Amino acid sequence: MGLRRTRVVVALASAAALTAALAACGGDDAGDGGKTLNVLIGANTQYPQEFQAWQKAISDKFQAQTGTAVRFETFASANEELTKIQTSVVSGTGPDVYAVGTTLTPTAYSTGAFVKLGDDEWTKIGGKDKFVPATLGISGPDDTNQIGIPWVSRPFVMAYNTELLKAAGIAKPATTWDELARQAKQLTKGDQYGLAVAYKDNFDPWKFVWGMSMQAGNPLVEGKTARLQDPAVKKAYQTYFGWLTTDRVVDPAAAGWSNPQAIAAFAKGRTGYVALTSATGAKALDEGAVKGKWSFALLPTVPPGATARPANGVEAASILSGDNLLVADYSKNKDLAFQLVKLITDQDAQLDYYRKLGNLPANAAALKTLESDQRLLPVAEAAQKSVATPFTGAWADIQLALTNVVVQSIPDLSGGSLSDAQLDSRLAAAQKAAQSALDRAK
Structure with missing residues (x-):
């Protein structure tokens, strides 16, 4: 060798x-x-x-x-x-x-x-x-x-329930993450929720954080430097977790959902959006109560806390x-x-x-x-x-580090809250793991 x-x-x-x-x-x-x-x-x-x-x-x-x-x-x-x-x-x-x-x-x-x-x-x-x-x-x-x-x-998109959006007076699907949260609140009432999110999926969670961070102008990897403790990354996690813990626009059971479970929940017809899917979801949706009542839309491309992308932001609609x-x-x-x-x-x-x-x-x-x-x-x-995500041999470890922040937070999400101190600690550990991987990579 x-x-x-x-x-x-x-x-x-x-x-x-x-x-x-x-x-x-x-x-x-x-x-x-x-x-x-x-x-x-x-x-x-x-x-x-x-x-x-x-x-x-x-x-x-x-x-x-x-x-x-x-x-x-x-x-x-x-x-x-x-x-x-x-x-x-x-x-x-x-x-x-x-x-x-x-x-x-x-x-x-x-x-x-x-x-x-x-x-x-x-x-x-x-x-x-x-x-x-x-x-x-x-x-x-x-x-x-x-x-x-x-x-x-x-390529990843979101799906939305055309009938529920119309009934809520929403003319078109959200194009910013803040607008998505607002619409989700309009759609949430009784046993109806604004968003279906797969928090326990093995592949989904980091994609939200990567996309929001890129849109905010933080690429996560800059040369040989990891940027997982950048404020844009923390804001991305706060937004992603906040749908469940703060906005309360997600079914609490979503803390234990994989992607197929989130799609199945949306397919029952009582959820406004499923926040991450692809063309693969169409078959399941057409077999559910939403048949003929759903459409695909781009994921938002404006980062949380903004009404427009900053000058250095990237229009990353999907990995x-x-x-x-x-x-x-x-x-x-x-x-x-x-x-x-x-x-x-x-x-x-x-x-x-x-x-x-x-x-x-x-x-x-x-x-x-x-x-x-x-x-x-x-x-x-x-x-x-x-x-494209960065072409570095370290990316697998960085992707896992991003996912681990969510994995470690599942018990807190199930309990309905996550503190800043807990998130900061997990981001510090993720940064250390990511930087170590970059240091080892040739």
């Missing part, structure tokens, strides 16, 4: 113990004498049956084409996702193909454990121009150093979000891995995945077929106004 890889592994090891080995090793032999390609992918807790059906269909199709079975292994949180990458880097074995979130791609890149994509690799999967250009924005640090092959796009496919450099079956990547990024497979699970295609031709769906226009606008 080279010095650079060693440094990265040491840095990664601080986030979790590296004692567990992955159950699946790259390129296993199947029991019938054939090969098995191992794939690590995020679990889909919102549509688990459809997700299992998709996995089986892909495995069956790939086996028919190549004689190789596909075995899927899943992760359910960013922490678990990071640990899976860590164990594979250390052991030099594990999945052949990884489907990782865009924000984890920089950390994966920093390990040096994944195939860098040259002309030959792009040709094997159908060419770089097969993909929506914006989805390539976090495939690597620059155009010539890339490991991430875009699979699906997931550059989705999943990238990475091929492990240690894999003994790289050609098969790229064949699988080609299969699941081709137009038909992308549209099938969209129909089953709601993730927008990264395939340009597939996405073009969806242009006539008027409900997706705000999602498309969010994609255009998405901003």
Whole structure:
């Protein structure tokens, strides 16, 4: 192992113990004498049956084409996702193909454990121009150093109940965070709430803080310096927590909700907004009481406490979000891995995945077929106004540090209050963890 890889592994090891080995090793032999390609992918807790059906269909199709079975292994949180990458880097074995979130791609890149994509690799999967250009924005640090092959796009928006807003005299959805709070108060009465928020989700909370902070002109990472104790970050957390503890526009049960639970609550028809969702939420909403009574809208792009973005603020409507496919450099079956990547990024497979699970295609031709769906226009606008998180190997630890502030605050939120002293203490710990990660990162 080279010095650079060693440094990265040491840095990664601080986030979790590296004692567990992955159950699946790259390129296993199947029991019938054939090969098995191992794939690590995020679990889909919102549509688990459809997700299992998709996995089986892909495995069956790939086996028919190549004689190789596909075995899927899943992760359910960013922490678990990071640990899976860590164990594979250390052991030099594990999945052949990884489907990782865009924000984890920089950390994966920093390990040096994944195939860098040259002309030959792009040709094997159908060419770089097969993909929506914006989805390539976090495939690597620059155009010539890339490991991430875009699979699906997931720009974030909010959904609102058109009937409830109309009944409350609200002409259009909020465009600033303060306006969203005001509208949520108008919408909250009896057993009706203004907002559905997934405070206990494994992935959602930090996205609010990142967006509000960027809009206020604080990028969280500036060169080699973490900025998690900036006043803009504290204001973001106060706003996010305040919907529950101060404004009281969120169902108290939301302190224990994951994203699918927040969407399910909104789908019952007694909530004005679900504060963070994507095109994936449409299926659940159309199966609920809000069918025909909801629309997507951009998340607010003006920071809390302001009526307009400051001069140095960024119109960050969403993180550059989705999943990238990475091929492990240690894999003994790289050609098969790229064949699988080609299969699941081709137009038909992308549209099938969209129909089953709601993730927008990264395939340009597939996405073009969806242009006539008027409900997706705000999602498309969010994609255009998405901003990539910093491309640093430290970002995974920074993302977890931001999430941990919320995790540690859940008991206080469940009790209905959170003091400034508690928040300050947790932000100090997050700043220390983030700065340490940046100091270790090359």
